[in-house]
Amino acid sequence: MVVWFGLFGLGGPALYSGDAASEREVVQASAGMGPIAESGAKPVLIEQISYEPGKPSEGDAFPEAASLSENNKAAAAPQEQEQKQNQKQNEKLLYLTFDDGPSENTKQVLDILKREGIAATFFVLGEQVLKQPEIAKRIVAEGHAIGNHTFNHKYDRLYGSFAEFAGQVMKTDEAIYKTLGIRTTLFRAPGGTYSNFDQGYFDAMAEAGYQVHDWNVDSGDSKRVGVPAAEILSTIKKSKLAATLNVLLHDGKGHAESVKALPAILKYYKSKGYTFVPLTDQVKPIQFNVAKQLKWDRAKVSKPEKQSLIAFSEKLGRNSLLGQAEPNAPSLILHRGEQRLELSKEEYRLRNGSIEVPLLKLSEWVGGITKLDLEHGIIEAYYDGNQVLKLSSQTGKMTVEQSERMAVPVRATLEKFGIIITSVVYNDQQREIWLSA
Ligand SMILES: [Zn+2]
Structure with a gap:
């Protein structure tokens, strides 16, 4: 109409x-x-x-x-196309992302990134930020971007009900703010959005002003426990290259092999001519399509559930809609x-x-x-x-x-x-x- x-x-x-x-x-x-x-x-x-x-x-x-407009329904390809136009010609951008931290492994990741002069993005768990505030502070102090990865990463809770999901998003937003003094609208869904998010999740997050980032390179470092560094590197090298890459890695507990693989991963992408940049709220996210069949059996996102998240974001003045x-x-x-x-x-x-x-x-x-x-x-x-x-x-x-x-x-x-x-x-x-x- x-x-x-x-x-x-x-x-x-x-x-x-x-x-x-x-x-x-x-x-x-x-x-x-x-x-x-x-x-x-x-x-x-x-x-x-x-x-x-x-x-x-x-x-x-x-x-x-x-800049706030997003099209969740679009596949990654057209978004990349659009992103390309904003880049300097032939500039290849790489968003290195680390999920599930901060943990003890994060320290070594930070050391390596510092040595290489590279800025990345850390999608942190609220729970871990509260447990490891000093490491979280180091991430920010060393020029990396912080994103929200929910509070406890428990799939059945997060995708069993949107109210729980929204509650964890807000709780993590607050944990990051209290610990680091910053607000972030960067978000990554635990397990990625595919077959976890329905359109209602995407809509609510977008309306609340969050940018939901999936990835287009999965290092495979979390497909089972203890994937060896050599396998991580070979998965990376087998992955398709594109003008813009969003590379998924993990710095949570049990990811020492990812740390071990990191120097070789950086060397590989440098040799391919990529510039490493942190995500910002101006970057159009790479997003998976909405799956026809979800992994979860749950009710549709209700208006009051969605409203609590939107009211939270309105209070922070994030939304383009007039709020309180x-x-x-x-x-x-x-x-x-x-x-x-x-x-x-x-x-x-x-x-x-x-x-x-x-x-x-x-x-x-x-x-x-x-x-x-x-x-x-x-x-x-x-x-x-x-x-x-x-x-x-x-x-x-x-x-x-x-x-x-x-x-x-x-x-x-x-x-x-x-x-x-x-x-x-x-x-x-x-x-x-x-x-x-
Ligand atoms: Zn995760």
Whole structure:
């Protein structure tokens, strides 16, 4: 279903055609000097909000939301294709990943990586982080990425019910935060997602802002206990090479053979011209397809189960959907000539130094037209017949209710509509924004 919002045929104000950058400089310069003299604006600037550095307004979709979009249904191949375009030509990237730690084996892994000058990613167990906090700290201190690998890795518990799974994801998120002072949205499913995750698991994780990473090279170091180093190396060498590799290894208890194989593995991939990089939240995950037949007999992910994970992530401000309102916050009022838009405290938020507001409301107010493609989770905003913004949801689907809560940074978004913010008042009692006509 495609839904259109906004008024057709009513032109709305003409697109701003001047030099946006210099206009902005004037505004900011005068704002810094106190009361704004130009253009008859009355407000006194009480507090300056710092905004994220603006991207050029033309062209590409809103970067934050776009980077969050994922297509879980897609096989690994098209994702690699897309990733390739973002890489420097011919640059081959390798994400080395270690699961199930930290353990005593992690220390040696870290020593080897340090010697080779290589950064990797460690998908840690919450339980192990609490048992081995010093080793966990070393991982971060030495420049590696940390990912969440659930709390206790027990398949039957994790895949027997989504409530238990979500509980472990959150518990591990907290364990990592408490121990290391960082939040991570990188996630790897114990045993991988294939035949463990259904679409409901994928959707909930994506909606909560996690990136679920499977792999495309399995070193085979966990297919039975004590796989010898020589066998691990030969499995690696037999694996298909690609422009981007995500290599699965283990640094948990009982994986001394993986440590032993590691120097030769690194040497092999270096000889093939790979650059070793840690995962970030900007990397499109390699994901397995959803299996037709799951290993587990369980109920579908229920709304309340999913909601607890999403509420957790909303509290952390991870989601592109508006979440909990700031208590006792005043309404946010936007002014444009004689026009006024009042947003209740549930309808805006301050995130990463930007004021975020619902795209649908903002677009409609400034005279834009919004097209909603709920089946594919895409919102497009048009102004004067031109597409100014295209957002996609993290799940590749969207309900009307979600679309209404899809938040965008007000300044960057208005700029795409050719509208400039001339001043802002933002404090505990008063929150108002004045726009250019
Ligand atoms: Zn594991």
